[in-house]
Each structure stands twice: as structure tokens, then as C-alpha cells.
Amino acid sequence: AQSVAQPEDQVNVAEGNPLTVKCTYSVSGNPYLFWYVQYPNRGLQFLLKYITGDNLVKGSYGFEAEFNKSQTSFHLKKPSALVSDSALYFCAVRDVNTDKLIFGTGTRLQVFP
Amino acid sequence: DAGVIQSPRHEVTEMGQEVTLRCKPISGHNSLFWYRQTMMRGLELLIYFNNNVPIDDSGMPEDRFSAKMPNASFSTLKIQPSEPRDSAVYFCASSLRTGVNEKLFFGSGTQLSVL
Numbered sequence: 001a002q003s004v005a006q007p008e009d010q011v012n013v014a015e016g017n018p019l020t021v022k023c024t025y026s027v028s029g030n031p032y033l034f035w036y037v038q039y040p041n042r043g044l045q046f047l048l049k050y051i052t053g054d055n056l057v058k059g060s061y062g063f064e065a066e067f068n069k070s071q072t073s074f075h076l077k078k079p080s081a082l083v084s085d086s087a088l089y090f091c092a093v094r095d096v097n098t099d100k101l102i103f104g105t106g107t108r109l110q111v112f113p
Numbered sequence: 114d115a116g117v118i119q120s121p122r123h124e125v126t127e128m129g130q131e132v133t134l135r136c137k138p139i140s141g142h143n144s145l146f147w148y149r150q151t152m153m154r155g156l157e158l159l160i161y162f163n164n165n166v167p168i169d170d171s172g173m174p175e176d177r178f179s180a181k182m183p184n185a186s187f188s189t190l191k192i193q194p195s196e197p198r199d200s201a202v203y204f205c206a207s208s209l210r211t212g213v214n215e216k217l218f219f220g221s222g223t224q225l226s227v228l
Binding site for chain 1: 117
């Protein structure tokens with residue numbers, strides 16, 4: 001079965017510093033990977049996706065993610081964090097057999113001024 | 114576009130009562146998904162529709178839960194009778210079509226509290 005794991009419940013980073021939110025995946029076949037962000041009292045918003053092609057994927061709000069096949073990882077990154085980036089981040093994988101989007105448990109990002 | 118619209122935003126009810134959650138997907142989207150979010154279980158897919166037809170309801174927890182999509186612009190998720198363990202945030206999402214490449218657009222959710 002397809003799955004993703006987010007090993008960190010929370011990540012704390014100072015404003016202006018680079019941030020990384022980790023995600024590893026387990027799939028049979030080609031991975032179709034996504035990152036979503038959830039702000040308080042809001043639904044999830046799409047950030048970026050990896051389907052095929054370049055291993056570095058650029059998305060919304062200055063975020064990017066690096067696909068690493070050998071490490072089965074898809075970490076979310078941003079060179080310089082903003083306080084407004086504080087939110088809950090979800091990694092997800094598309095199950096090609098059922099077409100379902102399977103979410104990880106989420107990582108809370110806290111950016112301190 | 115107004116995005117995916119869910120109502121109500123908050124629902125407080127007593128155990129045993131019927132609860133109906135509503136969703137209006139983005140116009141032109143052919144796929145609709147119902148998710149439930151709790152602290153303990155995270156985001157769970159309950160059911161999804163393609164072209165108004167239920168495709169997979171394996172995530173529906175019990176027979177107390179039912180979902181319908183009578184037309185392309187409206188869906189309901191009903192819980193009858195409701196129980197305290199049903200308390201959660203329920204999200205509706207839509208996408209243009211099914212497929213591994215498609216991103217989902219989520220509504221703001223319905224916060225359900227069953228007392």
C-alpha cells in the first residue's frame with residue numbers, strides 16, 4: 001500500500017533561517033507526491049507536486065521540495081522562513097490503484113520572530 | 114470562483130441526533146471527496162465521487178454514515194444517529210478530474226461537536 005511518513009510532529013525555526021519539513025514515502029511503482037498547507041481554521045491548500053521530471057520542484061509562497069529516489073524522501077524546503085509560514089504541513093501520495101490521496105500525519109511549523 | 118463551499122461552519126448537536134453536512138464543489142469539477150480530520154487519526158478519506166457516482170466508500174466508518182451527490186453542484190454527508198466519537202472537522206474537496214496529476218481544492222470545513 002502507498003503511504004507517507006512525516007517523522008516530526010513539530011518543527012521550530014527562526015524567521016529568516018532556512019526550513020525543512022521532512023517526508024518519506026513508500027510506494028509500489030512511480031510516486032506521485034504532494035505537499036499541502038493548512039492555516040488555522042482553514043482547509044488544506046495545495047503547495048506543490050512531483051509527478052516526474054526534475055527532482056527539485058518549486059511551488060507556492062517560495063516553497064520547494066526535493067525528490068530523492070534513493071532515500072525515498074520528498075522534503076519540503078524554503079530558503080528563508082517567514083512568521084506567516086507558521087501552519088500545519090501535510091505530505092501526501094496518490095495511490096495509482098485507487099486514485100486516493102493519502103495524507104501523512106502532518107507537521108506543525110512554528111516560525112519565531 | 115468562490116472555491117469549495119461547506120455549510121455549516123460549526124455544528125453542535127446532541128448524541129443521537131441526525132447531522133447533515135453540505136458541500137458545493139467548484140463549478141466544473143468532476144470529482145468530490147469527503148475527509149475527516151481528528152487529532153488522533155489525522156486526515157481520513159471517507160468517500161469520493163466521480164461524475165456524481167460514488168467510487169469508493171471504504172473509508173466510511175459505519176452504516177451511520179451516508180453520503181449523496183444528487184447533482185454536480187451539491188453533496189451531503191449525513192450521520193444518523195450521531196455519537197460523541199464523531200466529533201471532528203469534516204472537509205469536502207473537489208478536483209477537476211480524477212488522475213494522479215490532479216490537485217484537490219478544499220473547503221474550510223465543518224467543525225462538528227457531538228455532546
